[in-house]
Amino acid sequence: MSENNVIISIKGVQTNPEQEEETIELVTEGRLESDGEAGYTLSYQESEVTGLEGTLTTFQIEKDRITLLRLGEFNSQMVFEQGRRHLSMYNTPYGALSVGVNTREMEAHMGERGGKIRIAYDVEIDHAVTGMNTFEIQVREAKRDSASQILNR
Numbered sequence: 001m002s003e004n005n006v007i008i009s010i011k012g013v014q015t016n017p018e019q020e021e022e023t024i025e026l027v028t029e030g031r032l033e034s035d036g037e038a039g040y041t042l043s044y045q046e047s048e049v050t051g052l053e054g055t056l057t058t059f060q061i062e063k064d065r066i067t068l069l070r071l072g073e074f075n076s077q078m079v080f081e082q083g084r085r086h087l088s089m090y091n092t093p094y095g096a097l098s099v100g101v102n103t104r105e106m107e108a109h110m111g112e113r114g115g116k117i118r119i120a121y122d123v124e125i126d127h128a129v130t131g132m133n134t135f136e137i138q139v140r141e142a143k144r145d146s147a148s149q150i151l152n153r
Helices: 146-151
Strands: 003-015 021-034 040-045 056-061 066-071 076-080 085-092 095-111 114-125 128-141
Touching (some): 003 040, 076 095
Antiparallel strands (some): 003 021, 003 128, 040 056, 066 076, 114 128
């Protein structure tokens, strides 16, 4: 099982039923681990940019399924499988919330040194679509001195 320090570029676009679009872009350092035949695990610490500071986000990347786990103040799990709807639980300080995730498109090309993930999905609360989301994630190997280069930009 190999593990690499990587640079992760994330672009997330959320569109609500009123067609207002919100885009979040983030570049962060993380870890990419090979799970052998099972696939890869990609993880990083969230920052204040996403409003989830103190949360560890992990993507478990398998052949036909990607699972997003968030552990921190707000724990959540989302399962993405193309053409399938999964119920996810969000734990908030006000209680647990059940959310439907319907994956419209999903592709992942990941190798030992990085790759990319694209997921387009709808979010449903009480069977009503509350948002359409797209994640685009690029992962590349971190060179030993790249952390200082990023900080000095």
